[in-house]
Amino acid sequence: MQFSQLASLFLLLLTVPGYLLLVRETLSLVYRFSLPWFLWLAFNGLLLVTCFVVPWMLFRHVGLHGPRVLRGGHWSRVPLGWQLYVAACLGAVGVTAILRARRRRDPALVWANGRTVDVARELAPCPAGAGVRSVMARLPGNDIFRVEVNERQIVLPSLPRGLDGLSILHLTDLHLNGTPGRTFFERALDLAAPLNCDLIALTGDILDRSALAEWLPATLGRLEAPLGRYFVLGNHDALDEPEKIRDAMTCLGWTHVGGRTVTAEAQGCAIVIAGSERPWLGGPPILPNPDAGSPAALRLLLSHTPAEFKWAQSQRYDLVLAGHLHGGQINFPLFGSVTGGRHHAGVFSAGPVPTVMHVSRGLGVMFPVRLNCPAEITKLILRDGRSQV
DSSP, rough: OOOOHHHHHHHHHHHHHHHHHHHHHHHHHHHSSSSHHHHHHHHHHHHHHHHHHHHHHHHIIISSSSHHHTTOOGGGSSSSHHHHHHHHHHHHHHHHHHHHHHHHOOOTTEEEEEEEEEEEHHSSSOOOOOHHHHHTTTTTTOOTTEEEEEEEEEEEEOGGGGGGTTTEEEOOOOSSSSOHOOOOOHHHHHHHGGGOSSSEEEEOOBSSSGGGGGOOOOOOOOGGOOTTTEEEEOOOHHHHHHHHHHHHHHHHHEEEETSSEEEEETTEEEEEEEOOOTTSOOOOOOOOOOGGOOOOSSEEEESSSSGHHHHHHHHOEEEEEEESGGGGEETTTTTSSSSSOOOEEEEEEEEETEEEEEEESSSOOSSHHHHHSOEEEEEEEEEGGGGGO
16 A cells, blocks of 8 residues: 555544544534523434444545545545545644643642542442443443542632632532432532532532432531532523422522622622523623622632633633533543533633633533543632732
């Protein structure tokens, strides 16, 4: 086989991961919209089918075993549509490789530490629940029972000195549905209690099945924080019975901030805590008029989706906490997360006076598979910019 033939074969093989990357970005864009559940499943199913059918049509048309590619690589004879398709796939591979090579830790993240606990090894029997989900949860290499307990220090440029060192426990995406079982969440949240955070924030997708609200007292109900516990609902809560889920949480003493704001006080500083459940529930929170009282020393937004980041910048929030994307759930060494896009997990900052966002991988999942993407509990310690000079 000549060099030109090998090169053509290599380009064809690269189109497969390239197309998968394009599918990933398409899912990331569509995931921002509040589609009815049946449309979302249909769209996902269609994309999944194209992941097999479209590459197969390309190989069959261009010819892995035909004359046009393996006999000289005459790409000029390939129809323009297929040429554009291959170019788009190769472009996706190239851009992804460049971005991953250039990826650096966001300047807002100044220190990080963590440990990973295999909860399934500590419990007997394995907390996989029952049914088909439990079988998938037990697959070798599945990270669904591994929990990363993180501590991260992030700089907020406008944070007053009085709030330097304020700590927030960020939880998200428990997806209580039976798998993992209740004992997993009890143990996972036992790991969170010793972090001794000043404030607790939960950013949605608490219950996939509202009937499992009976799990809440033994899990989320045991957490306490001196400045309060706050939550918003997510898209899975909205698909079930959001009113019941909201009531169950508030009965445990948690404060719902979806579409509204509340104010807490620490060291004589006002902390405005707002919540967004868009696009699934309600409208945007309205920040209080600074002329009506003491100006907010810290503006904190709890949003289920990271897609609210740009809006939060326009409203001059200092910190955004989000989840929704589960870190992508499946991460490959070269190409990264299968789903989720750029903001699938981590710390991000943007804007003239930077708004900082922390996106957590969450504790649970609906589809019970995690690969190279353990669950996450994170303690965020806020630092003012002057303390880092």
